[in-house]
Amino acid sequence: xxxxxxxxxxxxxxxxxxxxxxxxxxxxxxxxxxxxxxxxxxxxxxxxxxxxxxxxxxxxxxxxxxxxxxxxxxxxxxxxxxxxxxxxxxxxxxxxxxxxxxxxxxxxxxxxxxxxxxxxxxxxxxxxxxxxxxxxxxxxxxxxxxxxxxxxxxxxxxxxxxxxxxxxxxxxxxxxxxxxxxxxxxxxxxxxxxxxxxxxxxxxxxxxxxxxxxxxxxxxxxxxxxxxxxxxxxxxxxxxxxxxxxxxxxxxxxxxxxxxxxxxxxxxxxxxxxxxxxxxxxxxxxxxxxxxxxxxxxxxxxxxxxxxxxxxxxxxxxxxxxxxxxxxxxxxxxxxxxxxxxxxxxxxxxxxxxxxxxxxxxxxxxxxxxxx
Amino acid sequence: xxxxxxxxxxxxxxxxxxxxxxxxxxxxxxxxxxxxxxxxxxxxxxxxxxxxxxxxxxxxxxxxxxxxxxxxxxxxxxxxxxxxxxxxxxxxxxxxxxxxxxxxxxxxxxxxxxxxxxxxxxxxxxxxxxxxxxxxxxxxxxxxxxxxxxxxxxxxxxxxxxxxxxxxxxxxxxxxxxxxxxxxxxxxxxxxxxxxxxxxxxxxxxxxxxxxxxxxxxxxxxxxxxxxxxxxxxxxxxxxxxxxxxxxxxxxxxxxxxxxxxxxxxxxxxxxxxxxxxxxxxxxxxxxxxxxxxxxxxxxxxxxxxxxxxxxxxxxxxxxxxxxxxxxxxxxxxxxxxxxxxxxxxxxxxxxxxxxxxxxxxxxxxxxxxxxxxxxxxxxxxxxxxxxxxxxxx
Numbered sequence: 001x002x003x004x005x006x007x008x009x010x011x012x013x014x015x016x017x018x019x020x021x022x023x024x025x026x027x028x029x030x031x032x033x034x035x036x037x038x039x040x041x042x043x044x045x046x047x048x049x050x051x052x053x054x055x056x057x058x059x060x061x062x063x064x065x066x067x068x069x070x071x072x073x074x075x076x077x078x079x080x081x082x083x084x085x086x087x088x089x090x091x092x093x094x095x096x097x098x099x100x101x102x103x104x105x106x107x108x109x110x111x112x113x114x115x116x117x118x119x120x121x122x123x124x125x126x127x128x129x130x131x132x133x134x135x136x137x138x139x140x141x142x143x144x145x146x147x148x149x150x151x152x153x154x155x156x157x158x159x160x161x162x163x164x165x166x167x168x169x170x171x172x173x174x175x176x177x178x179x180x181x182x183x184x185x186x187x188x189x190x191x192x193x194x195x196x197x198x199x200x201x202x203x204x205x206x207x208x209x210x211x212x213x214x215x216x217x218x219x220x221x222x223x224x225x226x227x228x229x230x231x232x233x234x235x236x237x238x239x240x241x242x243x244x245x246x247x248x249x250x251x252x253x254x255x256x257x258x259x260x261x262x263x264x265x266x267x268x269x270x271x272x273x274x275x276x277x278x279x280x281x282x283x284x285x286x287x288x289x290x291x292x293x294x295x296x297x298x299x300x301x302x303x304x305x306x307x308x309x310x311x312x313x314x315x316x317x318x319x320x321x322x323x324x325x326x327x328x329x330x331x332x333x334x335x336x337x338x339x340x341x342x343x344x345x346x347x348x349x350x351x352x353x354x355x356x357x358x359x360x361x362x363x364x365x366x367x368x369x370x371x372x
Numbered sequence: 373x374x375x376x377x378x379x380x381x382x383x384x385x386x387x388x389x390x391x392x393x394x395x396x397x398x399x400x401x402x403x404x405x406x407x408x409x410x411x412x413x414x415x416x417x418x419x420x421x422x423x424x425x426x427x428x429x430x431x432x433x434x435x436x437x438x439x440x441x442x443x444x445x446x447x448x449x450x451x452x453x454x455x456x457x458x459x460x461x462x463x464x465x466x467x468x469x470x471x472x473x474x475x476x477x478x479x480x481x482x483x484x485x486x487x488x489x490x491x492x493x494x495x496x497x498x499x500x501x502x503x504x505x506x507x508x509x510x511x512x513x514x515x516x517x518x519x520x521x522x523x524x525x526x527x528x529x530x531x532x533x534x535x536x537x538x539x540x541x542x543x544x545x546x547x548x549x550x551x552x553x554x555x556x557x558x559x560x561x562x563x564x565x566x567x568x569x570x571x572x573x574x575x576x577x578x579x580x581x582x583x584x585x586x587x588x589x590x591x592x593x594x595x596x597x598x599x600x601x602x603x604x605x606x607x608x609x610x611x612x613x614x615x616x617x618x619x620x621x622x623x624x625x626x627x628x629x630x631x632x633x634x635x636x637x638x639x640x641x642x643x644x645x646x647x648x649x650x651x652x653x654x655x656x657x658x659x660x661x662x663x664x665x666x667x668x669x670x671x672x673x674x675x676x677x678x679x680x681x682x683x684x685x686x687x688x689x690x691x692x693x694x695x696x697x698x699x700x701x702x703x704x705x706x707x708x709x710x711x712x713x714x715x716x717x718x719x720x721x722x723x724x725x726x727x728x729x730x731x732x733x734x735x736x737x738x739x740x741x742x743x744x745x746x747x748x749x750x751x752x753x754x755x756x757x758x759x760x761x762x763x764x765x766x
Contacts, residue, residue, distance in 0.1 A: 033686060077716065320496075
């Protein structure tokens with residue numbers, strides 16, 4: 001009874017706790033309010049307009065305006081600011097006189113979350129400012145305002161982001177983290193399924209190895225699928241992660257994944273005699289698989305090691321597929337990935353039955369000796 | 373037994389009787405470092421599959437296509453002949469980005485009418501999306517400057533003046549501490565440190581739980597002596613393992629190590645102390661090593677995610693911030709990365725102090741629990757060992 005409760009707690013508790021915990025963690029969606037320090041050496045209306053453009057952006061939180069390079073460096077050095085804007089002296093005058101002017105943006109890139117945010121947003125702000133300033137200069141040589149703007153920025157970029165238009169970090173990562181929690185839960189449960197009572201199962205000769213393995217597999221597979229559905233449900237209903245895909249497709253890939261993970265655990269459980277050794281020796285494979293799955297670091301950017309490793313872990317075929325189904329409503333590799341996972345699971349199932357049969361034969365003489 | 377004898381006994385356990393403990397201590401962080409070092413070895417995302425639908429087919433549009441072809445960030449995999457084909461390639465995830473150049477692009481630009489170029493980027497994987505948007509902005513900025521300068525020249529301005537009038541503000545970006553924005557430098561140290569913590573947990577957990585199974589073995593020694601004698605080897609070998617990991621990171625994967633060894637040593641020892649205290653206390657309440665291992669594995673993912681290493685503390689909600697403050701890794705992994713990449717960490721002394729206080733408190737609590745459990749057995753005359761889970765040793 002105690003074991004059953006612990007198993008259920010593991011199977012449902014870990015994915016749900018992970019989903020809730022990380023749902024709150026990433027509720028801000030994007031990194032905003034990056035602390036910014038400004039060193040405005042010009043102090044004119046033009047330079048203050050540029051400073052204001054940064055201050056108006058929700059990406060930045062203007063923490064200080066300093067009066068020396070040393071102060072600016074100090075803010076960056078002590079991480080009181082993660083970005084700095086340096087406006088040179090004669091900034092306004094040089095723009096008006098059509099001399100080349102350079103504004104410097106510095107960012108501390110130890111954490112790429114800050115650096116990426118600064119790089120994309122500062123370029124946007126400075127380009128808009130530059131185009132506006134260029135427009136005024138061209139107006140100064142008697143071009144009409146609209147014409148001047150077009151001459152200053154002849155090619156405009158119209159950006160359309162599909163699937164996750166707000167580039168929400170929560171929408172991007174949450175499905176994967178929930179599936180990762182589910183993977184861990186299935187692993188912790190399934191790799192102990194046979195080992196715990198190998199001896200007693202070996203004596204029950206009226207049951208074939210296939211029926212014992214299937215009897216162990218089915219509850220684990222069904223309950224873990226239910227646990228996965230609940231986690232995805234929490235994501236959709238509570239954390240408002242969009243779900244454009246059909247529930248049938250989600251169920252198909254989720255059940256394929258839980259089948260593959262459950263049978264993998266069963267195979268390991270049939271093979272390795274020690275629960276603890278099983279858990280500890282396979283921990284590195286399980287714990288590292290999510291990051292190697294191509295969910296965040298894309299497969300086309302991996303070297304051959306990464307691609308091989310990714311191909312060997314079940315989460316590669318499920319994590320991104322579930323995210324794509326939720327965000328885009330469509331995953332091009334849905335059927336292929338489901339098939340791979342079911343095939344992988346079937347092979348593990350056959351191997352588990354084989355390993356169990358072989359080991360049961362070894363147990364039988366011991367049991368007979370014991371009964372004599 | 374005195375401290376020295378307990379110390380020697382524990383070393384014997386680590387390297388002879390239960391070699392798993394040595395494997396955890398030295399293997400976990402190094403294994404993670406190698407796996408993720410190899411995975412993130414390319415450092416940045418390049419060759420994002422791109423399709424360009426060039427309706428204009430003019431010299432100007434081809435020069436824009438060439439600008440994308442020249443960028444190592446993109447790989448043009450196809451130039452579709454229709455919008456439907458372009459969208460199909462995106463839909464099937466054969467391409468992750470598409471550029472649509474309209475049919476009147478060149479005509480509009482030459483006539484001084486602003487012309488839009490449509491970029492469609494897949495937002496499903498933000499690592500790819502960030503690469504696409506940043507690289508496209510850079511390419512178009514340069515392209516715009518060249519074109520607008522030419523337009524200025526056509527309007528009768530001298531070349532330099534034309535450039536300065538149409539794009540008066542040049543943007544200089546200086547990226548500190550990780551100038552290439554390399555993923556390897558950014559990510560791998562934190563992952564190795566999370567595994568380092570896991571290695572300490574599993575080895576110390578195994579030691580403490582096995583001690584509780586045989587409480588009478590060291591019954592003659594003072595509890596403080598037992599805890600010091602038992603935990604000191606883990607403290608020393610974990611510190612050694614930390615530096616071995618950094619050495620491999622630096623020599624094999626060329627991750628910069630700008631920080632001074634004394635700062636790294638102080639931080640590592642303070643963290644090791646806390647991790648040992650944390651695991652020995654939790655292990656005191658676990659009936660079997662299996663339970664402890666399950667708890668430890670379950671804890672490891674939130675511990676890393678909430679450590680502020682990737683998602684910054686300032687962007688967390690209140691509850692997550694509160695949780696983050698209770699995790700030892702929060703005071704360690706980010707500071708190690710700062711020491712490695714920047715050569716300094718502004719929170720170094722603060723974090724060392726917090727870790728020392730936390731570590732000493734946890735070890736004291738763990739010693740207290742050990743003392744009480746031993747007293748309980750002596751008073752009640754219970755058997756010397758707690759029930760061992762038979763599945764551990766079939």
